[in-house]
Amino acid sequence: MHDQENQQTLSRAERRAVILDAAASVFFERGFAATSIDAVIERSGGSKRNIYDEFGNKQGLLIALITETADKALAVLTVDHLRTPNLHDTLLEFAQRLFTNYMSPPLLGIFRIIMAESSRFPELAKAFHEKGPGRAVKRLAELLEDASNRGEIETVNFKVAADQFLGLLRGNLHLEVMLGLRPVPDKAEAEMFVRSAVGMFVKGLRVENRN
Template sequence: MTAAAEVFFEQGYAATSIDSIIERTGGSKRNIYKEFGSKAGLFIALVSDTADEVLDALSDDGSRGRDLTEQLVGYARQLTTVYMSARLVGLLRVVMAEAIRFPDLAAAFYERGPGRAAARLVEILEEAKERGEIAQGDCQMAADQFCGMLRDNVHLQVVLGLRPALTTAEIEASATAAVRIFLDGIRVDASARPEPNDQ
């Protein structure tokens, strides 16, 4: 149940008691232990399920656009939306916190989530590179850094609970700005400055 996962996400693994989960979800200890075996098993199952559910939304899309800009904006829009969702914020918090105690969980989370998303982006970039649209260079590193742009300081503030998640309009603005920088940079080349583009 997703409600059980919320308790772990809010309070953390160690601070969450089985009783507090039952308070929120109903059911009995008997069946929790029958199905999951232990608190750790319950935690792993809940995190894995949530991760599957949330992260599968990452690997659907991104390539629907016609040209590279549209592809990347679509990709950034979707990735940012997922990163801003309450589910993923909680997941990120708890997986980071318990990465040492549950290394397998951390690895599974990364591979199914950010890793797979970056791999998809690498494909997009490799194709663009073959078409000659982007410069030669390390596509993996560029993809990783682009993903980082989407987990920017604003996202960090959301994860730290310092500000509410971005609205769709804000996500759109952030995604287009990120793609713009990623593709063209912010520098005004002195040799080719046709007009100051302010959009």
């Protein structure tokens, strides 16, 4: 826990990071509904005023956590850094990075909270989708459109295709991990799973596979 004196010496950005770190640990342990601002303060130090001034309320705190977690996850999916003349290689790099994010403790924690709380707090589910999966679909759709413009794949509804690929990439494996039915796959299993998904998807879209 960060005491009051330490809190006073932190910059606003540092204090924000400390609060979000503490909030993540409490949210992931207890869920959104059972988490109190007091419980977050017990771990972060500071005061309720710090949290209310920065985040507004508990919901604002979780939305900020969702946003920052999504921003970090999507930073490795910058389209300009992933564009290559070969869709298979581009998609493989994209998928490996995204799969690693899917299986990371922060994103698994966020997924679990949203799954548990979405019916009672639909605005949280909306914020999560807009900040995370929705942005990933947009970036992937851009990569698919590039490949189509090169004549490498058919012209299709790129958003639908991107949605389908992300579903293929998560599959039951992600659900089983989220439910605690199995551990996160090791490097070899993850590589096999991602390569299989990419190979299957690209094969179905290639121009030469169409009549």
